[in-house]
Amino acid sequence: MATLDESLASFLKSHAPNNASSETDAVKASQALFPAISYTDAEKTEISQWLITSTHLASTAEDAAKSAERLSTLNTHLSSRTTLLGAKPSVADIAVYQKLSPVVSKWSPDERTGEQGYHHIVRHLDFVQNSPVFALKLEDKVDVDLDNVIFKIKPIDAKAEKERKKKEKEAAAAAATASGATPSTLTADQAPESKKGKAKAKDKVQAAGEAVASAVTGNAGGGPPEGAPTKKKEKKEKQPKPPKAAPVEKPLSPSLIDLRVGHILKATTHPNADSLFVSTIACGDPPGTDNTSEYEGQIVRTVCSGLNGLIPLEEMQNRKIIAVCNLKPVTMRGVKSCAMVLAASPRVAEGEDNHKGPVELVNPPADSKAGDRVFFEGWEGEPEGVLNPKKKIWESVQPGFTTTDDLEVGFDVEAVPQLSGEGSDKKTGVGKLKTAAGICTVSTLKGATVR
Template sequence: MNMTGRKASKKQARQQKDMALSKEQQQAAISQWESLAPHIEDHVKELNETLKANTYVAGTAVHTDADVKVFQAVLPLATSVLVKDVAANRHILRWVDLLQNTVPGLTESKLVLDLDAALPREIKEKPKKKEPEAAAAAQGKKDTKKKDAGVAAAAAGSAGAAVPKGKPTDPEAMAKAKAAKEAKKAAKAKLRAQQEADAKASQAGPSPSMIDLRVGFIEKAIKHPDADSLYVSTIQMGDEDGPRTVCSGLVKHFPLEAMQQRYVIVVANLKPVSMRGIKSSAMVLCASSPEGKVEFVNPPAGSQPGDKIFFEGYDGVPEKVLAPKKKIWETVQPHFTTIDDFTAVYREEGKPDAKLVNKKGEPCKCSTIVGAEVR
């Protein structure tokens, strides 16, 4: 496979890239790959791309627990499937060969690779150009369309020249003209009403519907390497590009084991912030008492990551990102609290409490706190 020759030539470059990753980035990557290991068959391409630029999965200079967990998950797949297409999976197979020969006791049955096999170079595919005949055919079709359009225009001009000027006298034509006029009038009225509604909404100020509240699932949480009060969680919240990294100041309120493998509610459209070197891309919603007791606001049973959560009467389209200058979160959040049955609500003077619910109308509750501050 000519891997032996290439290993030596690329080793130094890989080590330099590995060292370029910060400690925080490596820890976040370790957490992410450990959570992806049980579903590694869905992330083979991503794993291969990661190992294309790194010796180990987290970009570290030595192997970590993440490498061991991913190795154990991917080995059966490598033995049965990946080895059949060495060219496409070369980086995973290189990594498997490295670990099985450098980590004692990792596996009893090693994957056998032909290290002298020649592999084609990896070439990035470029979009194919149209064949000359296909291009000519397309141009001919385009010219035909132009010609047909010209003929139609000429025919329309001739027909128009034959129509007498003035209002139509035919009853059918008059009815069509009247219908077209009424449709145009209705469209203008609809546009004007929409503009007035938008202006009214703008004047009304921030609304709970602007907050993107969702169900999240904490796949794994660890303590922040440089902040004693923070947990760093990997949370699945229905995004197509996978889980997000979220920092939460909950160390003094929950033991680490209470942060593992649990459903929570997240605020998903706050502007991402860096917290002691780790970028946090959401916030876990909690309820707190005046005495300092803190509890999770729990989603309804049977929830799934990404399920929409909203306050009754405010099921709108949330902002993509809450712009700090607009003070949306700062204006709306002080109205969040909990009632006697521990349900979270949005409370506005002169209006009934709006419960925090899912699409089925099932409420979201904390465990024991009434009159809580929810944030």
């Protein structure tokens, strides 16, 4: 788990209640700040991740494009959330406030609420500094003018939208009933004889009922004379549904890959493929997650990996690995594989066999736990739920996965032309693969490819 840096600890000591600054762990600090709130294991991991991300948000060591990308990602994340976790407050919200408040205070009105402005970041910052939920004791707050909004973003109320659609369906059903429509797509002439007979009988009953009603009331209401054709109700014009907002497409980044620490509980040979192992791996998924099952009280994924003959089966037992968790599941010789195990192998020339080995599994830090988020330094962000195979995200960024001379795993931006750029704007450097507990490594392979 992430620890509080000195500046955040000092900020909490001066401005936060409940003596949270005495805690160095992000989750424990959150629990001290908000004792009535309980956090799931996934939320605890997210708190740690956001604490790490917050340290980069206002970094002066990064170029403007990278800073803008981080802010844009944060703004998009907050567009449908009150807090970073959705609704639950945590120390991560205060960390983001502490790092960004000096920056936001210098933003122009256009940067704050212009068409390309960071509306949701400003809203979140104002909520943290004023809400009794956080109860921060601040003498100097960021001046936020709620009336000075240059470009208004129409919020979507999910509950109201659901209610509106429900009323539309009810109105359409009532209009269909009033106009004599039936749920069937058949016309009266096309309907089977049995259905025609039922319809005629229904019409007779309805006509008889109307005749009785007319006799009882004596036609006192001044309605049409007996036997006159009844006037159909006017069918309400169906209002067109508003177009769905196009989903916001995240820019290409290795952060779109859902990398996590996995714990192999057992591994066996594939019953129908000599080159495959079948592993049962805990990846920190909550109960009910798609493509998971339960094994020895833990939520697990079944994973096929082409490592048979490259890594001894005994080395696959009861060990920690790094898993790619948002690839689309594939069935391999009758066994559904729901993740991928990261491994390093030497780079080979085009045309050579890239499966001949040697192969080494990527090792997470010793203190890591199953489900811990794994990310490349400098490329933090929210992963996609499931990668769209048509967009080739994995295929685009994987060439940058490498090992260094120090046997650390990293992302070499120069190996991905879409991200590295050209000329004076060309990006360089290798971002290390790490968890909150440290850096991921391999045993002996230097300059290897990782996949």
